[in-house]
Amino acid sequence: MEDQELIQQLQQGNAEAFDQAYKKYAPSMLTIAYTFMRDRDDAADVVQDCFATLLNKPQLWKSIRDIRWYLMRMVQNQCLGVIRKRDMQQQKDEVFQYYNKSAAEDVSLPESYNNNATPQEKENKVVSWLSALSPQRKRAMELVYQQELSYQEAALKMGISKQSIKTHLRYAKQILKSKLTSILIAAVFVTMW
Known part of the structure; x- marks a missing residue:
């Protein structure tokens, strides 16, 4: 034919x-x-x-x-x-693993500080950090990194634009990073004195 x-x-x-x-x-x-x-x-x-x-x-x-x-x-x-979808998922996984590892395990902290914190205390710290985020930033983190939705899917679920999702994630990462940095600085001061 x-x-x-x-x-x-x-x-x-x-x-x-x-x-x-x-x-x-x-x-x-x-x-x-x-x-x-x-x-x-x-x-x-x-x-x-x-x-x-x-x-x-x-x-x-x-x-x-x-x-x-x-x-x-x-x-x-x-x-x-x-x-493209695989690459995006891989990037999201890497970012999530970085923040999860940094926040939950405090990998950069001096050994003396790590010995003082129990796994439950570390987990509580991560939960408290996440609770410090605004509801929309926390929801964006959950949808993209825990539920593994694409930016577009998360935006539709939240009723906002894809760019807004990216902005919420960027600010949430900055907040988490600053909290981790402040703990690192405090740990350095503790080991110095």
Whole structure:
């Protein structure tokens, strides 16, 4: 079946045409996805996601003029989206781990100070630091770092803009960092005297 005829059949909701499109273009899409993802299973997931989107949104077929170009571009965009999401998640995990480790374990404190604080006292300190944040900053931290929502998802949940989420997180990190710094300074003075 020629591409134009295939597109017409897809626009009419023909399931057999959908199967033919999958058989015809999935191998090429898989090759493109693999070049981005560098993992066969991830590449296959991306291709399946593309076809699932087209299956669940049949209105998309109405805008397609060149099916090959559209599918190849779709798989490329899907791969870039997955990679971006992974990078964002990795960055969030690193930031969360840094603040979690710094606040909960007081890793930079002198040994004499660390021996005096129990794990429960350290945990209480972190909880008190978080409670010192404004409700919106605390909520932003919870949504992004604990519930692992994207900035956009957190913004929608809080009813504010994505930029506002970023601002709340930046100020919350500054507050937590200043509290940690003040404890470090106090610990240095304790060990000096």
